Amino acid sequence: MTLARPILAGLATVALMAGSAMAQDKPGPAAAVSEEDGKWSAEDGTPTFKVDDQGSVDWYTFSGFRRYHSECHVCHGPDGQGSSYAPALVKSVENIDYYTFTDIVVNGKKEGNLVMPSFGTNKNIMCYLDDIYIYLRAVGSGEVPRGRPAKHADKPASFTEAENACMG
Ligand code: HEC
Structure with missing residues (x-):
């Protein structure tokens, strides 16, 4: 009798640990693994979003929200x-990969009466294509709620430089 309690408590601890280990083993293809100047990448090197401990989204997610809209x-x-x-x-963005996504936005797509225009020469879109992709990934994952992100990281200096170079 006296042994039952510690054994059960021990089992519960093991079960909890197994649960959290499983969650970490399956981070999903959009999980952020590396960062450069406030821009995050997934395991496969494609751009992705990051939500910090305070619930603040990275700058690109916020920029993408604005550009998308x-x-x-x-x-x-x-x-x-x-x-x-x-x-x-x-x-x-969960069904087609990053390269297919960008190819469709650059070159367009037509199926029957449905026409996705080609935006390859539109700088307001081309200069922010990663931002838009990152934003869609963020909402698609369920980690970032719909609507304007309440809190976001500051704009990185490298973002402004790339933006100026791209917009010309
Ligand atoms: C004038 C309307 C219009 C605008 C503006 C537009 N799209 Fe589209 N888009 C479409 C239509 C219609 C389709 C479906 C085309 C098809 O299935 O052939 C589509 C398809 C797509 C697809 C393929 C989706 C899939 O699951 O196959 C992507 C990616 C896409 N659009 C991205 C964008 C992005 C990013 C923007 C903004 C920069 C944008 N579109 C703006 C009309 C538009």
Whole structure:
């Protein structure tokens, strides 16, 4: 009798540890693993989002939120949720990879009556394509709620430099 309690407590601890180990073993393809100047990458090197301990999103996620809503929202609906006309991009980024995504935005896509325009010469989109992708990944993962991110990291100096170089 006296032994039962510690044994059960021990088992519960083991079960808890197994649970958290499993969660860490399966971080998902969008999990951020490395950072350079405030821009995060996933295991496969593709750009991704990061939410810090305070619930603040990285700058690119915030920038992507703004760019998405000025350039894509009109057809793809608010927060990448889709419309009667164009698909939900928060789902697309889980089904098509980064390279396919950028290829479609650069060159467009046409299926029947549905036309995704090509934006390859539109600097307001090309200069922020990673930002938009990162934002869609963030909302698609469920880690970042829909709507304007409440808190975000400061704009990195490297972002401003790249932006100026790209916009010319
Ligand atoms: C004028 C309306 C319109 C605008 C603006 C627009 N799209 Fe689209 N997009 C579409 C339509 C319609 C499709 C579906 C095309 C098809 O299936 O052939 C589509 C398809 C896509 C796809 C492929 C999705 C999939 O699951 O296959 C991607 C990626 C995409 N759009 C990204 C974007 C991004 C990023 C922006 C903003 C920079 C944007 N689109 C702006 C209409 C638009």
